[in-house]
Amino acid sequence: MELIQQLVNGISLGSIYALIALGYTMVYGIVKLINFAHGDVFMVGAFIGFYSITILDLGFFPALLISMVACAIFGVLIERIAYKPLRNATRIAALITAIGVSLFIEYGTIYIRGAQPEAYPDGIVPLKTLEIFGVKISGQSILILGTSLILMILLQFIVHKTKIGKAMRAVSHDMDAARLMGINVNNTISATFAIGSALAGAAGVVFGVYYTKIEPLMGIIPGLKAFVAAVLGGIGIIPGAMTGGLLLGVIESLVSAAGYSLWRDGVAFVVLILILIFKPAGLFGKNIREKV
Amino acid sequence: MTMLKQAKFFWTSIVLAVIFAVVMQFLINGGSLNQFYVNTLFFIGINIILAVSLHLIIGITGQFSIGHAGFLAVGAYASAIMTMKLSLPFPVALLVGGVAAAVAGLIIGIPSLRLKGDYLAIATLGFGEIVRIVFLNIDYVGGASGMTVSHFTTWPWLIGCVILTIVVIANFTNSTHGRACISIRENEIAADAMGINTTYYKVTAFAIGAFFAGIAGALYAHNFYIIQPTNFGFLKSFDILIFVVLGGLGSMSGAVIAAILLTIISTYLSSYPEVRMVIYSLVLIVMMLFRPQGLLGTKEITSFFKVGKAAKGGVKHDNKNPVA
Numbered sequence: 195m196e197l198i199q200q201l202v203n204g205i206s207l208g209s210i211y212a213l214i215a216l217g218y219t220m221v222y223g224i225v226k227l228i229n230f231a232h233g234d235v236f237m238v239g240a241f242i243g244f245y246s247i248t249i250l251d252l253g254f255f256p257a258l259l260i261s262m263v264a265c266a267i268f269g270v271l272i273e274r275i276a277y278k279p280l281r282n283a284t285r286i287a288a289l290i291t292a293i294g295v296s297l298f299i300e301y302g303t304i305y306i307r308g309a310q311p312e313a314y315p316d317g318i319v320p321l322k323t324l325e326i327f328g329v330k331i332s333g334q335s336i337l338i339l340g341t342s343l344i345l346m347i348l349l350q351f352i353v354h355k356t357k358i359g360k361a362m363r364a365v366s367h368d369m370d371a372a373r374l375m376g377i378n379v380n381n382t383i384s385a386t387f388a389i390g391s392a393l394a395g396a397a398g399v400v401f402g403v404y405y406t407k408i409e410p411l412m413g414i415i416p417g418l419k420a421f422v423a424a425v426l427g428g429i430g431i432i433p434g435a436m437t438g439g440l441l442l443g444v445i446e447s448l449v450s451a452a453g454y455s456l457w458r459d460g461v462a463f464v465v466l467i468l469i470l471i472f473k474p475a476g477l478f479g480k481n482i483r484e485k486v
Numbered sequence: 487m488t489m490l491k492q493a494k495f496f497w498t499s500i501v502l503a504v505i506f507a508v509v510m511q512f513l514i515n516g517g518s519l520n521q522f523y524v525n526t527l528f529f530i531g532i533n534i535i536l537a538v539s540l541h542l543i544i545g546i547t548g549q550f551s552i553g554h555a556g557f558l559a560v561g562a563y564a565s566a567i568m569t570m571k572l573s574l575p576f577p578v579a580l581l582v583g584g585v586a587a588a589v590a591g592l593i594i595g596i597p598s599l600r601l602k603g604d605y606l607a608i609a610t611l612g613f614g615e616i617v618r619i620v621f622l623n624i625d626y627v628g629g630a631s632g633m634t635v636s637h638f639t640t641w642p643w644l645i646g647c648v649i650l651t652i653v654v655i656a657n658f659t660n661s662t663h664g665r666a667c668i669s670i671r672e673n674e675i676a677a678d679a680m681g682i683n684t685t686y687y688k689v690t691a692f693a694i695g696a697f698f699a700g701i702a703g704a705l706y707a708h709n710f711y712i713i714q715p716t717n718f719g720f721l722k723s724f725d726i727l728i729f730v731v732l733g734g735l736g737s738m739s740g741a742v743i744a745a746i747l748l749t750i751i752s753t754y755l756s757s758y759p760e761v762r763m764v765i766y767s768l769v770l771i772v773m774m775l776f777r778p779q780g781l782l783g784t785k786e787i788t789s790f791f792k793v794g795k796a797a798k799g800g801v802k803h804d805n806k807n808p809v810a
Contacts (some may be wrong), residue, residue, distance in 0.1 A: 228604050279775050285603055286550055287778040290731050293724060294770030301763035309760075418615075421608065460619035463612035470609050471597050 199330065200451040201444060206335040206404065208443020209342035213397035214420030215427070215435040216349060217269075217390025223366040223430030224386045225281070230292040231272055233417015234299035235391045239265045239398025240408045241303070244312055254318050254403065258341070261399045262392040269391025270384050278380070296417075303410040311409035314402040334404045341400055345393060346436055353432060358385050366430065415459060422466040428476025437477065495788075500649070507645040514641055528709055530749045531644040532702050535651045537729035537745040538738060539698035542655050544727075545736040545784075546664060547691040548671030549599060550607045553614025554726045556594075557696040559718035560617060561587040561703025563627055566635045566713060571626075576638040580647070580704045587700020588693045590617070595692035599685065602674075614723055622715040632714030639709040647705060651698045656738060658694065667691050671736070728766060732773060734780030739787035744780075 214236055221229045243261040246252045252260070276295045280288045323332050353359040361382045364372040373379050401416070402408050423442045427434025442462060449461045469476065510527070513519045519527070540554050565583030568574045574582075598609040627633050658664045666687045669677040678684050707713045729748060733740030748766075755762035773780070 226604075228608065276771055276775075280778075283774070283778055286735070287774045289550070289604065289607060290727070291771055291774040293727075294767045294774065297724070297763055297767035298771065301760045301767065304760040305764055418611070422612070425605075425608065456623050457619065460616050463616050466612045467598065467609055467616075470601055470605055474601065474605060 196451065200447045202331055202335060204444035204447030205440060206338045206443070207447060208423075208440035209338055210397050210401050210404070210439075211416065211420045211423045211443050212436045212439025213342055213345065213393050213400070214416060215423040215439045216346070216432065217394045218421050219424040219427070219429055219432060219435040220362070220386050220390045222424065224362060224383055225277070226285070227277065227288050228292060228421065229277075229390075230289075230417070231276075231295040231299055232390070232394055233413035233415075233420070234296050234303075235265050235269055235272075235413075236394040236398045236401070236417060236420075237303070237408070237410060237413030238268060238299065239391075239395030240402045240412065241307075241312075241398075241410075242395065243399030243402055244314060244408060247318060248315065254337070254399075257318075258396055258399045261395040265395025265398070266388040266392040269387040269394075272391075273384055273387040278383075300411055300413070307410070309410055311407050314406050314408065316406075318403055338400050338404055341396065345396055349389065349393070349432065352389065358382065362386055419459075419462045422462045425466060425476055426469050428479030431476065431478045434476055434478035500653070503645075503649050507642070507649070510645070511641050526750065526753050528639065528641075528644055528705075529753065530746050531648045532706050532709070533726075533729065533745040533749045534648050534742050535698055535702040535705070536726045537733070537741040538651050538655050539695040539702065540726050540730050541733075541736075541738055541741040542658070542667075542691055542698075543695040544730050545734075545738070545741065546659055546671060547667040547688055548674075549688055549692065550603060551610040551692070551695075552607050552720070552723050552727055553594075553610035553612070553617075554695075554699055555718045555720065555722035556610075556614035556617035557587040557590060557699035558703040558706065558722065558726075559621060559715070560590045560696075561700025562707035562713050562718070563621055563633070563703075564700070565704035566633050566707045567627065569638065569708065570633065570635055576643070576708065579638075579708070580643070580701060583704030583707075584697045584700040587703060588697035590700075591693040591696025592689065595689045595696075599688045599692060611720055611723070614718075614720055618715045618718050621718075628714075630715060632712050634712050635707045635710070637708060637711060639705045644705055647701055651701070652738070652742070655694070655698070659738070663687060663690065728770060732769070732780055734782035734784060736784035737780065737782040737786055740780055740782035740785075743782075743787070 214232065217232050217235070218229060221227060221232070239261045242264045243257045246257040246260045247254075250257075250260075272295055276291055277288065280291055323330055325331075351359075353362060361372070361377045362385065364375065364377055365379055365382045369379055372382075397416075398408075398413075401412075419442060420439065423438035424435045425438070426442060427436070427438030442465065445465060446458050446461060449455075450458050473479075510519075514524055536554065536558065539557075540551070543549050543551050543554075561583035564586035565579035568579035568582050569576060594610070594613045598606060598613065601609055621627055622630055659668075666677070666682045669680065669682060670684050670687055674684055729745045730741050732748065733742070733744035752762050752766075755765070
């Protein structure tokens with residue numbers, strides 16, 4: 195029973211990782227950039243959710259929506275201001291810019307509102323704890339899972355059934371060819387950032403409801419782990435990010451359950467290094483032959 | 487003729503550095519420098535070693551490593567164990583710190599240097615974090631509360647290590663091995679095709695960089711009285727990375743100048759840590775947008791004094807070439 199309980203916890207945690215990892219993987223797939231600032235968009239999302247619940251006195255779903263919209267705008271702003279001028283620059287320049295943007299958001303937030311943590315109020319979610327065969331599933335877990343599942347299905351729909359999704363797939367396949375086919379590459383990239391950031395914002399609110407405590411530097415570790423999840427599933431592949439996130443969450447909970455909770459953060463990186471050494475393309479990835 | 491000139495330049499620089507070291511020693515002993523300036527000076531020295539050692543890995547060999555604080559941590563803890571737990575003398579601890587970090591560099595480098603670019607960056611970041619978490623969980627070295635260390639870092643040791651680091655890495659860069667490393671930075675596949683054992687050179691550069699980072703760690707540990715795992719998080723790695731990037735990837739004098747400037751700036755801003763980080767990050771973004779090659783690019787500061795003569799050796803670096 196204990197094991198199943200931990201599995202349930204792991205899946206809840208993993209679905210948060212999966213939501214963040216989706217943004218990473220989409221952005222990487224389209225512009226080949228590790229968007230280090232993605233974890234900080236997640237943090238901003240958590241704070242926007244917090245302020246709309248406490249100050250505007252909204253419920254969970256309106257707060258989630260506000261946070262997603264605000265984060266989408268924020269993500270597009272980041273892309274337009276910091277990343278767009280660097281589209282033809284070296285990879286290292288783009289990576290360093292991403293690190294710079296990440297630090298700027300973190301410490302800008304601390305500068306504006308201070309470093310003190312905030313706590314999400316209780317009772318936002320009126321769901322009761324379910325008990326199935328002795329396994330307790332809290333209302334929050336169900337909410338997290340439900341929200342994540344709905345958002346992922348929505349994302350699959352957008353990517354595979356809409357025009358913008360088709361454009362996104364085309365640009366990630368070959369940017370120049372897509373431009374020749376009359377696709378507006380800049381708008382498509384912005385849309386990718388918007389969708390990815392909206393998912394991160396949703397993950398932020400869900401994280402706040404589940405773990406209560408939020409603070410300006412909270413995005414770093416989940417952000418890095420979500421990146422690990424994206425690499426685990428095969429970076430650039432959307433189902434890979436979901437699987438990788440869930441898998442990582444379950445692995446972490448099992449490690450905690452085995453009594454090594456202090457090593458939990460280390461395990462994610464061990465997983466990362468193992469996957470990079472043995473299957474660098476990720477679980478769902480295909481090997482690409484290198485051409486000179 | 488050029489050989490003679492180079493040797494002359496080399497010895498002049500060494501003599502100048504030694505004169506500088508002796509003068510500073512007299513100033514410190516005579517008390518004309520107050521403790522604040524002395525501390526800043528020590529901090530600058532440690533940061534120069536870190537910047538130059540990372541410069542070898544990123545700037546010369548082109549391997550984008552962002553886990554340098556991990557090697558710093560290994561050196562700091564290994565040397566602190568030597569002096570505090572085993573009561574060995576400080577020079578031994580210094581050496582052990584360097585060797586331990588070099589071994590860590592080998593262990594990390596051999597598997598992860600097969601990766602390229604972004605993946606290597608993330609793998610090294612992961613290794614840096616693993617090192618921190620390992621120290622956090624070992625009770626022998628104090629866990630999260632850290633380890634108290636006596637103050638052994640003195641000016642002669644510090645400046646000696648700084649000069650040694652610069653001399654070794656400058657000479658390495660100009661040697662056959664260094665040129666092999668530069669060729670890997672410029673184009674790994676072409677280097678491979680020219681018969682250069684790329685893995686060997688990448689790992690060597692990585693281990694040498696780690697060795698000096700370990701020495702810096704030993705100096706760091708014996709300068710600050712206490713070491714804690716939180717001192718070696720990836721923010722520390724980013725700090726070191728910023729020195730190298732701002733100075734210019736591939737320019738050692740650039741890295742040194744950036745280390746000096748940024749250490750002074752951050753010392754003066756230390757009472758406003760968040761303002762410091764906001765300025766740092768803005769500088770980083772603006773720099774990448776408008777001058778992605780850094781302050782000096784791949785040039786050395788000395789090449790600005792040779793008017794009308796193209797700098798020899800170094801590489802004409804065209805910015806479009808991906809470094810990582």
